[in-house]
Amino acid sequence: MEKSEAKRLLGQAREAWDAEEWLRSAQLYEQVLAHYPDEKPSADWWYDAALAYKFLRDWPKAHELGREAAARAPRGEQDPAFWNLGVAATIQRDWATARDAWEGFGIPVPEGEGEINGAFGPACVRLHTDGEREVVWIQRLCPTRGRVMNVPASKGRRFGEIVVHDGEPTGERTFEGQRVAVFDELLLFEPSPLPTLHVTVNAPEASDVEALVSSFFDQDFGAEAASSFHVLCACCGEGTVDWDESSRPAHGGSQEIWLAAPQEEAGRLLDAWAAGGGRTWSDLRPVD
Structure with missing residues (x-):
């Protein structure tokens, strides 16, 4: 390939990139890279091609080209080529x-x-499921993976599942004075075996509901008062939200509770909780 032809193809690749035609852009870069893999600007071409495949969620190609991009990037300087490779390699x-890549x-x-x-x-992750967008808390296992620590309201999603998230924050939550980034989900990495259940409880005080929630978490199960769910518009959801008050049960009385546990174990824990006096539960049923 003559350099004049390579220059023409690079121009088309950049035009396709600007038009968000990711596949065409990546393929044009690959045509040039097949002949000029180690030119001075080739690190940028490898990076853009790998990133285009990331946008397409073509993880084998993002992994393949990402290795080439990272091989030409400086180590220890937070070069994004390593981040994108870390994501693709994790998914693979x-x-x-x-x-x-993380090192x-x-x-x-x-x-x-x-x-x-x-x-x-x-951290927090914005789940994407059948058009629904729900922000949940996770405990990060690596720079891009985390275990879901809420009982999601979104159908088909579960407490304890492991998700892979992107690296660019798209919002912020605060809890107990700590600012925590919100990231977009890339994919469900590992499902959870714990079913989602629904139960109605009645308790004198908000502290009674908190005790119930704690009893489930003590067994590595999940529990979430429906009053802790808050619907936000897209603009607010991508801003800063203070979670300190909204995450706790607001009152006693009748409460809808979402649980993540085997149904038999959930019933046992509910019975133990109700034995505390003045507490009752009813209508325990699966919802997923």
Whole structure:
């Protein structure tokens, strides 16, 4: 390929990129890279092509081209080529490459081999399911994976599932004075075996409902008072939301509760809770 032809194709690739024609842009970059893989600006071409495949959710191609982009990027300087490779390698379960990508970006990971299961702190993820958008809290296991710590209201989503999220924050939540980023979900990485249940409880005080929620979390199950769910417009949902008050049951009396537990275990815990006096429950049923 003559350099004049390469220049023409690069121009078309950039035009396709600006028009968000991701597949066409990536394929044009690949045509040039097949002949000029190591030109001075080729690191940018590899990066853009890999990123286009990320936008397309074509993870094998994002992984393949991302390796080339990262190989030409400076290590330890938070170069986004390493981040995108870390995401793609994680989704492909190429743990050796994922570990090296996070280290290359500048994020230390726990020593060892295989799947990364560290303690990377809390974050929030905006789930995307059949057009629904719900923000849930996660405990991050690595820079891009986290375990869902709420009982989602979205149909088909579960407490305890592991999701992969993007790296660019699209909102913010605060809890107990700590600011926590909201990221967009990329995909469901590992489903949860815990079914979602619904129950109606009646208790004198909000503290009684909190005690019920705590009893489920103590068993590694989930519980969520319906009063803690808040519907926000898209603009507000992508802004900063203070979670300190809205995350707690607001009152006693009759409450709708979402649970994540085997139904038999949920009934046992509800019975133990009701034995505290002045507390009752009814209508325990699965909802997913």
